[in-house]
Amino acid sequence: MPDDRQVIAVAGAGHLGRYVCEELLASPDFRPVVLTRSTTTNTTWFASRNIPTYQTDYTPASILSILDDTSATTLISFINLASTAYITIHAALLQACQQSHHCKRLIPSEWIGNIDAYPLKPAFYGTTREPFRQMLRSQNSVMWTLVHPGWLADYFLPSEKTYMKPIPHEFPVDPNGWRVCVRGSGEEEQSWTCGRDVGRAVVVLCRAEGEWEPVTYIAGEWSTFNAAVKVMEKFYDRPLPRTEKPWSEIQKVLEAHAGDEELAEEAELAQVDEMMVMSYMAVPKEKTLRQREKFFAGVGFRGLQRLLQDAQGADFV
Template sequence: MAASRQTIALAAVGSMGKFVCEDLLADDRFNVVVISRGRDEWFTSRNVPIHVSDYSHDSVLSILNETNATTLLSFLNLNDERYITIHKAFLSACIASQSCKRLMPSEYCGNIEAHPARPRFYGTTREPFRQILKTEADGVEWTLIENGWFMDYFLPKEKSYMRPVPDEFPINLDDWTARVRGTGDEPQSWTLAREVGRAIVALCADTKGWEPVTYVCGQWGTYNEVIKTMESFYNRPIPKTYTPPDEIRDYVAANLDNDQVYAVQAVMCDEWSIDGATEVPKETTLRQREKYFANCKFSTLEEVLGMAKGVRGVV
């Protein structure tokens, strides 16, 4: 490995992490290693070193020291207490590491400063770890990446690594329908996953110093507005139904004890949406865009639909 390159360690890489991995591999400033519970042909076919781990402190620390990693990026998507346990191990490994003094926990939420407990299952997993970071990071620099909804959910599944979430996202491309949460006029944010990944790579190279929360966004708006964009682009009306806000709130209130059931989590995402908590703060986002992401492109939905039209593969 070239001594002049930073080594970036990616842990629990899923859909989002593949975008980051691709952009890191294409950037001669970085080497990439993956920390995983098992081996995956996607990485081996790209000659990415895989270090099998149980995500414990000792295991992760050994890998960080062996590879001389400088930054640990987590893509661990768990919505129970394991999220906290494993991220505490990641943090303690960075603290004890000889070289790895930067950590990006797995987040990808909305305006967490105004709505720290939305969606609610983030309030019981991400929010407690956010508080741990504030008091126990001990020399480890960290930031939380927040982007609102992934814009990829507007695209056919073959166009992105992101897996469709038809029970959570209002637009269902398979049956060409929209189940709008609330009035459809609640403020939202959307960002293309690949462009979130490029922002992460820019932060890996940054020397200005990270802020505790980093916001990125491709488009602000409402679901009523973007449904019109979809209808215009495809020249095809989308049948719509609307779920009243009170129905969403009543369902969540009645099922708080079942918050690990996927169907309940999906409605908690509805609540996240109708609360306007997916909308990242525009002033902060644009300030950080100028500070960190001057060379990054953030696309609108119409631009993304145009890029994807007639193109096979990943946007």
């Protein structure tokens, strides 16, 4: 029987990209293939699911030959870089799409918050993602959209229940060490979506006929970290030991690193803290709900309470 599933190429499927790969695989319409620098590391995970991996150095020629060999129609990037190497690699992805026979849709690696209102935040996105967004806008041969889910709600889950790597120094709630360090007051608005629902939404976008919008927002829920802590404590029937990091402390670090050429780890963390305290990660409600109706009516995005319940399932990940 001929295989008439569309091929979707996924570049850098380290953590978040795995959800997209699995959801593409579960759909009768698509077949994922993975681009990776790696020859061996992590490829077992893909091999065990019959997802082909193609080794690349992310140069235009190398990417182009994979896109043409696989007849991919769409390229989705999860390449995680805070340096200007992000621009070089994404320019190569775009160029390869432009030169390819069939791959005329691109989703770059963005996956954060409200970039319509705060396109230069965090600052390391301003110096990496924003210049590439301008390259996208200056061409019209490849259709593109920047997908933004707010926080990944997976960080509320124990590590064995998610493909995301725990980031206890970045995310306020640490479900593995069982503690919380609230940035600011904890009352600032946030939004979050779990990785599995990001995967489902991306499949819907791949299926969508017609034009994508330049920015696509999704959200499982709008809430605050104080409210999330209450949900966690009630669900697990256990108080979360709490510390706080005030905005003044975060500001000091931002100011100390304001003119840095290289991004120090401390500065990167402070930029992420700023995203919480200033609510930059909360995707805009009106646009998100409009797009939910337009594109994602069947997805059923989960809030935190429902995610915690679902994660009790034995094979949930």
